[in-house]
Structures are given as structure tokens and as C-alpha cells.
Amino acid sequence: MPHATRNSDKNGDTPKRYAVNLDWQKDSKIKTCKCNVCGNRVKNYSWQCQHCMKRICSECAEWEGTSSPRHRAIADDHLQQGCWCGFIGKINPAMEAHIPPPPLPDTSQKALQRSKKRKRGSAAKAESTTSASPSEQDLQDISQDSLSKVELARERPVRNRKKKTYYADLELETVSTPPTKKIKIYLQKPPPTDNSMASPSTVIVGAGVIGMFIALELAERAYTSKTTHNITVIDINSGACKLASGHCTGLISTAVPDEQWQPLLGVSLPLWDELLGDQNFRKSSGFSPKNFTMAMDERNAGDPPVSWLRKDAGFSCSANEQVMGQIDPSKLADWLQAHCTHFGVKFLFNTHPTAVEQDKAGGIIGLRVTSTLTAKRHSQLLECSRLVLAAGPFTPSLLSALFPQRQLALENNPRLYQWVQIKGDGGAKKTSKATAIMQLPEDARFQGPARVAARKDMIEISRLYSAVPEYTLDYEDAIRERVGSSTALRFIAAETLSLPDIHLADRKHTSQGVAIVSTGNGANPVIGKVPDWLVSGTGKTGQESRGVWLAYGFGAFGTTIAPGVARLLSRLISGEEPEIDLFDFAVTELGVLRDIGLEHEDKKLSKGKARARR
Structure with a gap:
């Protein structure tokens, strides 16, 4: 489980380890890289740190591997105690004695190459010496020939003649060859890529019980449909469910105080029955x-x-x-994170979103984030086409901060x-x-x-x-x-x-x-997509699958209705029709709420008349 803390040594000196990074991901596809511990090429699989991208091969990670005992000890310290990227200097001082010395250079091949080079050099020198020393007969022939040429030059008249150069020869050859037809090449722009055809990518802000269930539902849907869906969950805290979700009583209620919440409860309770029917889940979640x-x-x-x-x-x-029963919130958080990781969900804790990257049409193309563990907060871009804000009571202010061009006023x-x-x-x-x-x-x-x-x-x-x-x-x-x-x-x-x-x-x-x-709105939760005209300049992204979705305002019943909210929101994100009408929970500004009050009452009245006709 990824976790990061700050420690200093007992004497108050410069901190040696400033983060404990245990976020390792197993990769069995890429085998063209080398291990950062032993330096050999990866054969079977490798473990990759999600913070510094360092890789450890299977021969070092396994105790029965073929790597040396020193390399296996270093790999075990990386995987069990945390990657060394959390140390200042990238080296664990306690393991310096286990670090093997660098391998000595192979001098046998170099000596053989030097001897061959000397032989080639001596042979070339002997050949040049032989060709450069003429005999006495050659010198006599050269002198006689030069004297005859001088006498002929005296007898001939002087001419103003240009010397034929190499470029003149080229010019003659060019004239003699037939002219070729010139072809003009026009540089064309590559065809535009369709982002909708690429693999969808979703970033969920908030690792509470709502955000974790949403991530698990999206990941399971992608696994069932055999599609690729890149899902990343970020949270400003050091782990999942660190705030209200981790300190609630864990009750799974069968009744809610407001009857408008009843449709959400009707979707959630069957999902809880399915989960609690599994004995492994009961044991893992501490159900009573x-x-x-x-x-x-x-x-x-x-x-x-x-x-x-x-x-x-x-x-x-x-x-x-x-009440159906109670679960341990901390155990439920561990269970959710383990299953999300199993389905490929990535987690970034101690991470704060700062800005949204959009294309010219206003569509979401990425989220800028910074780490709260470093003093210099350099931003990192997480590419995504879908953004889900499930940060509890901090969701409205977070939406306003990410889209400062619109002063959004959501009820909270x-x-x-x-x-x-x-x-x-x-x-x-x-x-x-x-x-x-x-x-x-x-x-x-x-x-x-x-x-x-x-x-x-x-x-x-x-x-x-x-x-x-x-x-x-x-x-x-x-x-x-x-x-x-x-x-x-x-x-x-x-x-x-x-x-x-x-x-x-x-x-x-x-x-x-x-x-x-x-x-949220009228003491109700808020579940749905933010209208494009609220978060983009043009209001037309051109793709319904891209955008911003909200899920907040569940009061003290977040654990109870979390599975149902995740099921409904995942259907909305995937472009499917939800199981219930989410009109009462739609994303609406405070100013717009006053204008549509009568329209809302008329819609509820028309629903009642339709039921009466049946």
C-alpha cells in the first residue's frame, strides 16, 4: 500500500529518509529494460516504483533467484521497507555495506585488441616506407624526363589557358546526361486523431469511500468488457479514507431520513447484499x-x-x-484499495490538483497536480478525458478553483x-x-x-x-x-x-x-455531469464521453449508499442510462435552482398524474 511520511534522525540532523514509497507495480510485459539493482536484463517480470520508475528484476526480487545474495538483499529492502528514492542521496545508509563494488573491466579483450592494432599500424608503416623510397634508376629517369619537358616548354608559345578542374568534369557529365523531371513535394498535415477512439482515461479526485467505490466500479466494468480504461485516484491525504469515511461508525442503514434519498438506497442495498454474501468480504471488512x-x-x-x-x-x-450491520471503515478502505489495485487502478496520495488542461473546444485533456511532500511544488500533468470530483464537502470549492473563469456557486x-x-x-x-x-x-x-x-x-x-x-x-x-x-x-x-x-x-x-x-442541493446529494457551458468557454466539447462529473453531499450516509452511487455514476460516465432518474440530484448552480423551482414541481406533479393513470 502506498504510504509516505517524513522522519528525521534522533540528533535532529538533515533527514535521511523523507518518504516511504511502497507503491510497486508488477510488470511482466516489458522485457527490454535492465534491472537497477543487478544491471542485468529483465527475463520474467519486474517490479517498478511508481515514484522514480526504478525497476527490480525477478531474479533479484525472489529469494530463489539467480542474482547474488547482496543483490537479493538490496531488492528485498526496496520492496519491503520502501524504495530508496525516499532517501536523500537515493541510497539507504543502513544497506551501504551490502552494496557490491562495481564490476572490474574485462582487460583480456582489450589486450587482444591493442595487439591487433599494433600489428596493423606496423604493417601500414612498412608499406608506406617502401613506397616512399625510390631507387637510383627511378631518380635518373625522373631527372631525364623533367629536363625534356622543360626544353619542350621553351619551344612552345605561352597560352592563356585555364586549368581544367574537377568541377568542370562534373559540369560536362551533367550536360551529357538527359534532364530529369522535377517533382515538387507538398508537406501535408497528419490526419487529426480522434480522442474518442483512444482508450478512455479517468482521474478521480478523492479517495473516500465514494471515490473508491467509483474507481472499483469503473475498473470492473472495463475488465468485464475487455477494454482498456486508465483510472487514477488522487487524494491530498496520505492514504484512503483518512477523513470522515475512515472514522464513521460503519453502519449500513436500510432507512434514510429523507424519502428523496430512497431511490439511491434502493440501488445500494442489493449491492450490499451481494457483497455481504461473500464470506471473504465479511471477514476482510470486519462485518458484524x-x-x-x-x-x-x-x-x-x-x-x-x-x-x-x-x-x-x-x-x-x-x-x-x-440497520443491516456494521463494517470496520479502515478494513473496508484496505479491501477497496487492494481490489482497485488488482484491476489496475493507480493511486497518488499527498497530491493536490491545481489546474485543468483543456483543448480549444473546451474538452478535458489533463489535470495538473502537485505533491504536498516537497517544498518546491512542480506540477505534473495527468492525461485524462474524464474528471470525477468526489472530495466530499470540499468538492464545490475544488470545482471553482479548477475552473476560475466561471464563478460557480454550488449549494454546500x-x-x-x-x-x-x-x-x-x-x-x-x-x-x-x-x-x-x-x-x-x-x-x-x-x-x-x-x-x-x-x-x-x-x-x-x-x-x-x-x-x-x-x-x-x-x-x-x-x-x-x-x-x-x-x-x-x-x-x-x-x-x-x-x-x-x-x-x-x-x-x-x-x-x-x-x-x-x-x-448538497436542498439537503440532497449531488450526482451527475457538470454541464459543458459551466466548465468550458464554448460549451461544446463535441464528445459526450468527456467532461467533469460530481459526487458529493451524502452527509453521514456515505458508506450506506456508496455502492449505488458508484453504479449510477459509472453508467453516466460510460454513456448508458442510469437505473433511476437523477433529476433530483443533478448538478445545478444556486442561481439556476431558484429559476427551475417551478419547473421541478411541475415535473413531479406530471409524474404523479402518470402514476394515477396507470
């Missing part, structure tokens, strides 16, 4: 079907269903009929999501994994339900509370560490949870954080 609700009712309070709840808390517990209703994690021996045991939705009384320290998720050796209590103050969220908000005051959550945990030997005020066993979630 044990879920219940808690309400303050001292008269009906009985023994709690799990050991980590206090018996004297005064809560009555009942099974939660509106962000709220804060706070959690406190309790770890240690007093956490949940393996048999006590469960999730509870705690309905608090009116005189509680905060309004609204609290969610408790118990996983192996960890219990997390969370809540969704106040809205974010009205200001534009930018990319720095995605990497800014928010802590907030967790006093209210810690008091609720102390009053309801049974955690022996755990002091909730002790930061050694607890950690806390705050993330941001949001909803």
Missing part, C-alpha cells in the same frame, strides 16, 4: 450484524447486550431493525462530525463487536443521538453536531488537523460505558478528532 438502539428508560432497563455497557446507566436496549451544507476513540485492554473484545445508536434525553450535554461502535480492542463514540461557519472550504481544510472540545462526548462515555482501568481524561488511551460532512 449485532446492532441495537439505546433509549433512556429506567423502568424497562435490563442487562445490557454487551459487556462494555454499564448496567446502572438506565438505558433500555432493543435490536435496530433499520457542511456540518462537523466529532469522534473519540478509546483503545487499550479495556476496549471491546472480539465477541463484543456491536454498534449502538444512543438516544439521549433532553437534558443531556448535547442534542441528537450519539453513536457507539465497538471493534476489536477499540471503542469509538461519535456525534454529528453544529454546522460549519459560512466560509469557503479550501484544500487546506482537508489536511488541517481539527481537535475541538470533546468534553461532552467524554462525559457521555463515562456515564454509559463500562471501561475498567481506562481513564477517559488520559490521552494515552484515547484520541479525538473532527471531520466535515455535507449535503
Whole structure:
């Protein structure tokens, strides 16, 4: 799994390793390259670092390979501990003793070549000496001949005659040859290439649960149809699901608060049934079907269903009929990334998009990105014809930053999501994994339900509370560490949870954080393609398969409806008709929303009349 961090040595000197790059990709097609460890040509396959493009052959990567033990040790350090491109100087100081010396030059062939050269030189010198030394008879003949020529020259009159040159001979030969017909060559421009016929390429901004499911759905569709689809997922954080997607309770709900969300739920639940029918997925995602609700009712309070709840808390517990179960968000992120990588999806973490490259017609041809790990942020171009923005509450501001020529105003209703994690021996045991939705009384320290998720050796209590103050969220908000005051959550945990030997005020066993979630137009999600006239100068790209798509605004139900959103958006990107009508979730500006309000009501009314006729 690609991961990158910064470390310095203990003495505070210049950092030796500034990044741990484990993003290796296996390549068994290209065999014309050489290994950067042993220097030999690749025979079977090679591992290539996606950061520095260094290659390691199979003979070095395998312990049973034919390379030397030193080369195999160096290759193992690259593959297991991280590529050496993360070190300053590109060399691991701890492995300097294992680096073999450079091979000595082969002097046997050079000595043979030098002897042959000396023989050729002596033979040529002897021949030139023999030809340059005339005999006495030759000298006498030359002198007699020159004297006769001088006497003839005195007898002849002097003529003003030009000497015949080599160029004159060429001129005579040219005149004697018949003239050839001249052919004029016109340089023609190559025929224009049709980008629609090339392999599609998609860049997804945002490695949350929504973006990861979209990448997996697109990759599986390409694999099923036996087509090539280049898919790249980028995220400004160091890994997948690092914000709200990784700290949610992981509930898969069968009910949503707004009935307009019901079509999305109807698409997602069958997909969850298909996934949970696989025992390998259940184990890999940490699935648990044990879920219940808690309400303050001292008269009906009985023994709690799990050991980590206090018996004297005064809560009555009942099974939660509106939940299929819960999954571990961090395990789900690992499962998604492993399957995406299996289908050829590439990941670029610690990467921030800065600009969009467009052709003259306004079509997307690439995305400029920079790395957040380096001080000098040199931009890199990722070629793509399709751009999907699934960056949660940061999607509207990101769209405005990528298309500054249009002041886009998309509705965004962000709220804060706070959690406190309790770890240690007093956490949940393996048999006590469960999730509870705690309905608090009116005189509680905060309004609204609290969610408790118990996983192996960890219990997390969370809540969704106040809205974010009205200001534009930018990319720095995605990497800014928010802590907030967790006093209210810690008091609720102390009053309801049974955690022996755990002091909730002790930061050694607890950690806390705050993330941001949001909803879109009219408290609904936003799913669909951005109209061309909003993101291009002409509004006509000429190809429906190119453009920008958005997927954001899922509030606290992103995990529940993520598979359905991925299925619907992948159909839109592929030019197919989605399973449901996405009119309620279309991409619309705030100014346009006010204008089409009546049109929306008329459309809903006409749908109701059509159903009544049936």
C-alpha cells in the first residue's frame, strides 16, 4: 500500500529518509529494460516504483533467484521497507555495506585488441616506407624526363589557358546526361486523431469511500468488457479514507431520513447484499450484524447486550431493525484499495490538483497536480478525458478553483462530525463487536443521538453536531488537523460505558478528532455531469464521453449508499442510462435552482398524474 511520511534522525540532523514509497507495480510485459539493482536484463517480470520508475528484476526480487545474495538483499529492502528514492542521496545508509563494488573491466579483450592494432599500424608503416623510397634508376629517369619537358616548354608559345578542374568534369557529365523531371513535394498535415477512439482515461479526485467505490466500479466494468480504461485516484491525504469515511461508525442503514434519498438506497442495498454474501468480504471488512438502539428508560432497563455497557446507566436496549450491520471503515478502505489495485487502478496520495488542461473546444485533456511532500511544488500533468470530483464537502470549492473563469456557486451544507476513540485492554473484545445508536434525553450535554461502535480492542463514540461557519472550504481544510472540545462526548462515555482501568481524561488511551460532512442541493446529494457551458468557454466539447462529473453531499450516509452511487455514476460516465432518474440530484448552480423551482414541481406533479393513470 502506498504510504509516505517524513522522519528525521534522533540528533535532529538533515533527514535521511523523507518518504516511504511502497507503491510497486508488477510488470511482466516489458522485457527490454535492465534491472537497477543487478544491471542485468529483465527475463520474467519486474517490479517498478511508481515514484522514480526504478525497476527490480525477478531474479533479484525472489529469494530463489539467480542474482547474488547482496543483490537479493538490496531488492528485498526496496520492496519491503520502501524504495530508496525516499532517501536523500537515493541510497539507504543502513544497506551501504551490502552494496557490491562495481564490476572490474574485462582487460583480456582489450589486450587482444591493442595487439591487433599494433600489428596493423606496423604493417601500414612498412608499406608506406617502401613506397616512399625510390631507387637510383627511378631518380635518373625522373631527372631525364623533367629536363625534356622543360626544353619542350621553351619551344612552345605561352597560352592563356585555364586549368581544367574537377568541377568542370562534373559540369560536362551533367550536360551529357538527359534532364530529369522535377517533382515538387507538398508537406501535408497528419490526419487529426480522434480522442474518442483512444482508450478512455479517468482521474478521480478523492479517495473516500465514494471515490473508491467509483474507481472499483469503473475498473470492473472495463475488465468485464475487455477494454482498456486508465483510472487514477488522487487524494491530498496520505492514504484512503483518512477523513470522515475512515472514522464513521460503519453502519449500513436500510432507512434514510429523507424519502428523496430512497431511490439511491434502493440501488445500494442489493449491492450490499451481494457483497455481504461473500464470506471473504465479511471477514476482510470486519462485518458484524449485532446492532441495537439505546433509549433512556429506567423502568424497562435490563442487562445490557454487551459487556462494555454499564448496567446502572438506565438505558433500555432493543435490536435496530433499520440497520443491516456494521463494517470496520479502515478494513473496508484496505479491501477497496487492494481490489482497485488488482484491476489496475493507480493511486497518488499527498497530491493536490491545481489546474485543468483543456483543448480549444473546451474538452478535458489533463489535470495538473502537485505533491504536498516537497517544498518546491512542480506540477505534473495527468492525461485524462474524464474528471470525477468526489472530495466530499470540499468538492464545490475544488470545482471553482479548477475552473476560475466561471464563478460557480454550488449549494454546500457542511456540518462537523466529532469522534473519540478509546483503545487499550479495556476496549471491546472480539465477541463484543456491536454498534449502538444512543438516544439521549433532553437534558443531556448535547442534542441528537450519539453513536457507539465497538471493534476489536477499540471503542469509538461519535456525534454529528453544529454546522460549519459560512466560509469557503479550501484544500487546506482537508489536511488541517481539527481537535475541538470533546468534553461532552467524554462525559457521555463515562456515564454509559463500562471501561475498567481506562481513564477517559488520559490521552494515552484515547484520541479525538473532527471531520466535515455535507449535503448538497436542498439537503440532497449531488450526482451527475457538470454541464459543458459551466466548465468550458464554448460549451461544446463535441464528445459526450468527456467532461467533469460530481459526487458529493451524502452527509453521514456515505458508506450506506456508496455502492449505488458508484453504479449510477459509472453508467453516466460510460454513456448508458442510469437505473433511476437523477433529476433530483443533478448538478445545478444556486442561481439556476431558484429559476427551475417551478419547473421541478411541475415535473413531479406530471409524474404523479402518470402514476394515477396507470
